[in-house]
Amino acid sequence: MKMTITEKILAKSAGKTFVEPGQNIWLNVDVLMTHDVCGPPTIEIWKREFGEAAKIWDKNKLVIFPDHYIFTKNPQANRNVSLLREFANEYGIENYYDVGTDRYKGVCHLALAEEGYNLPGTVLFGTDSHTCTSGAFGMFSTGVGNTDAAFILGTGKIWEKVPESMKFIFEGELPPYLMAKDLILRILGDITTDGATYRALEFDGEGVFSLPMTERMTLTNMAIEAGGMNGIIAADVITEAYVKERTDKEYEIFHSDADAKYHSIRKYKTPELEPVVAKPHSPDNVSTVRSVAGTKLTKCYIGSCTGGKLSDFQAAAKILFGNQVKTSTFIVPASTEVQRALDEETISGISLKDIFEKAGCIIAESSCAACLGGPMDTIGRAQDNEVVISTTNRNFPGRMGSRKSEVYLASPLTVAASAIKGVITDPREFL
Amino acid sequence: MEKIVNGKAFVLGNNIDTDQIIPAEHLVYSLSDPEESKMYGKYALSSVPMEKSGLPNGGIKYIAADKFETEFSIIIGGANFGCGSSREHAPFALQKAGTKVVVAESYARIFFRNAVDGGFVIPYESVEKLNDKIKTGDEIKIDLEKNVLENLTMNEEYKLKPLGDILPILEAGNLFEYARQTDMIA
Numbered sequence: 001m002k003m004t005i006t007e008k009i010l011a012k013s014a015g016k017t018f019v020e021p022g023q024n025i026w027l028n029v030d031v032l033m034t035h036d037v038c039g040p041p042t043i044e045i046w047k048r049e050f051g052e053a054a055k056i057w058d059k060n061k062l063v064i065f066p067d068h069y070i071f072t073k074n075p076q077a078n079r080n081v082s083l084l085r086e087f088a089n090e091y092g093i094e095n096y097y098d099v100g101t102d103r104y105k106g107v108c109h110l111a112l113a114e115e116g117y118n119l120p121g122t123v124l125f126g127t128d129s130h131t132c133t134s135g136a137f138g139m140f141s142t143g144v145g146n147t148d149a150a151f152i153l154g155t156g157k158i159w160e161k162v163p164e165s166m167k168f169i170f171e172g173e174l175p176p177y178l179m180a181k182d183l184i185l186r187i188l189g190d191i192t193t194d195g196a197t198y199r200a201l202e203f204d205g206e207g208v209f210s211l212p213m214t215e216r217m218t219l220t221n222m223a224i225e226a227g228g229m230n231g232i233i234a235a236d237v238i239t240e241a242y243v244k245e246r247t248d249k250e251y252e253i254f255h256s257d258a259d260a261k262y263h264s265i266r267k268y269k270t271p272e273l274e275p276v277v278a279k280p281h282s283p284d285n286v287s288t289v290r291s292v293a294g295t296k297l298t299k300c301y302i303g304s305c306t307g308g309k310l311s312d313f314q315a316a317a318k319i320l321f322g323n324q325v326k327t328s329t330f331i332v333p334a335s336t337e338v339q340r341a342l343d344e345e346t347i348s349g350i351s352l353k354d355i356f357e358k359a360g361c362i363i364a365e366s367s368c369a370a371c372l373g374g375p376m377d378t379i380g381r382a383q384d385n386e387v388v389i390s391t392t393n394r395n396f397p398g399r400m401g402s403r404k405s406e407v408y409l410a411s412p413l414t415v416a417a418s419a420i421k422g423v424i425t426d427p428r429e430f431l
Numbered sequence: 432m433e434k435i436v437n438g439k440a441f442v443l444g445n446n447i448d449t450d451q452i453i454p455a456e457h458l459v460y461s462l463s464d465p466e467e468s469k470m471y472g473k474y475a476l477s478s479v480p481m482e483k484s485g486l487p488n489g490g491i492k493y494i495a496a497d498k499f500e501t502e503f504s505i506i507i508g509g510a511n512f513g514c515g516s517s518r519e520h521a522p523f524a525l526q527k528a529g530t531k532v533v534v535a536e537s538y539a540r541i542f543f544r545n546a547v548d549g550g551f552v553i554p555y556e557s558v559e560k561l562n563d564k565i566k567t568g569d570e571i572k573i574d575l576e577k578n579v580l581e582n583l584t585m586n587e588e589y590k591l592k593p594l595g596d597i598l599p600i601l602e603a604g605n606l607f608e609y610a611r612q613t614d615m616i617a
Binding site for chain 2: 024037038040041044048049050068069074076077079080126127128129131143144145146147148151154155193194197198227229282372373374375376394396397398399401403
């Protein structure tokens with residue numbers, strides 16, 4: 001057969017027995033996800049193109065999470081959420097998670113996992129570049145624009161070019177001072193922001209399979225930062241346990257063949273890696289934390305689909321426990337489930353929430369928040385020439401708000417250590 | 432689709448991401464309301480650092496103050512143009528600003544798809560690096576049948592990579608028109 005996991009899933013979705021890189025194929029989509037920024041224009045295009053009789057191909061396969069601009073007074077942003085609400089009411093969309101209700105979930109990529117939409121072997125498209133996150137569940141997932149999403153909404157189909165695959169093997173488990181964020185930043189430093197354009201990034205090795213699902217999602221989440229079409233990790237017992245806890249839907253597990261063809265294979269000895277940062281203004285501008293230690297900071301930020309999951313806050317709390325932050329530090333849980341868990345999860349009997357509050361952190365409501373800047377009243381938004389260290393995914397000019405600000409990307413361990421010192425700090429100082 | 436595109440060049444560097452093309456704070460405007468959607472043109476390329484905006488010297492705004500459209504209808508970029516988010520607002524903003532063609536060494540996948548499937552701008556790939564050979568303001572002529580870019584100011588000619596598989600979608604206007612013409616949808 002000689003196929004990679006990505007090729008096998010795409011072949012199944014296209015109703016073919018074999019596909020190979022470069023082939024343009026039409027896929028049958030299992031789930032379409034959208035949110036408040038791209039949902040309204042997607043719906044508009046769908047109505048324009050399919051006319052009065054526009055039909056959703058399968059209501060049960062459409063999932064809508066308002067998550068980007070939620071806690072803002074910006075009238076246009078609020079109008080976008082209203083448009084989603086009206087659409088969901090008019091068409092009876094059950095998988096709509098409305099703001100201001102107890103169904104509100106927060107950031108779509110984590111919510112997809114928590115609500116049981118991520119199923120091994122399936123194909124998921126979303127109107128967000130970080131849709132590749134879901135690939136951590138041994139499925140094909142990728143981002144598209146509004147036009148492609150509107151086409152899927154009406155037909156359940158979309159064309160895609162079968163990607164070549166790049167394999168990244170992490171041999172050996174992670175030492176306690178490393179997180180998935182360090183691994184993916186290391187890859188970005190090595191292959192650059194267009195090193196995987198139009199390709200699949202397949203993650204393998206003990207270093208990957210010893211990680212919990214939320215850490216695996218950090219790896220696949222940033223596949224797009226290398227230009228990748230998708231990131232993927234084959235499902236194992238940890239994946240199955242996570243999925244079964246959340247849904248009884250069927251799934252199928254695929255593995256790459258031993259003789260599958262790859263564009264390239266890179267091997268890393270995980271225990272020899274170091275904590276790293278991406279320096280301004282690109283996710284591939286990677287250096288060791290040591291080499292920039294002492295850089296003065298004005299803001300620390302732990303949040304987003306990349307770095308706002310429970311495992312991210314558990315790591316940060318381990319370092320912040322009993323310490324005080326020197327720089328204003330924002331804790332933004334990606335989902336409302338994570339927000340609740342901050343109250344329930346404890347270290348030495350103290351809840352994560354208490355640990356953060358006692359350390360002097362500001363805890364915000366779940367949403368995409370300042371990861372992408374957002375409206376002017378967005379909490380944690382970078383102002384003027386601030387120097388920020390953040391667990392988020394991008395540090396292009398202006399990404400977190402002010403065009404004059406500088407953003408360093410790092411793991412939650414590194415951000416927490418830096419918050420205590422007020423300067424960029426290697427987490428090994430606290431571990 | 433026009434066979435010849437004439438216009439002034441606006442030259443940019445590598446890795447022009449979607450936050451530089453249209454900053455996230457502006458994604459709230461309607462894309463269909465004729466008045467409101469003009470804002471996408473107004474803010475197109477507004478987050479490109481000033482020293483890198485309009486190479487080789489920089490310091491040139493893509494959209495002049497108080498304007499909604501550009502005087503530069505042809506963008507000459509470097510590698511990985513349009514990287515970053517999936518926002519279709521990015522090629523849409525360029526179209527609203529009056530961009531007709533982008534010529535770059537390479538594109539990020541989602542930007543490329545959006546440009547083509549939405550029929551916003553023509554994303555040409557250059558054969559060689561051009562953003563160090565063409566200057567902002569140079570008069571450019573692009574022949575879409577011959578896949579050739581002519582720098583009329585410098586009297587130089589460069590080959591472009593044929594549009595290939597995506598040409599039928601661009602000629603149809605967008606993905607929906609293409610699907611109708613090929614009887615995929617009604």
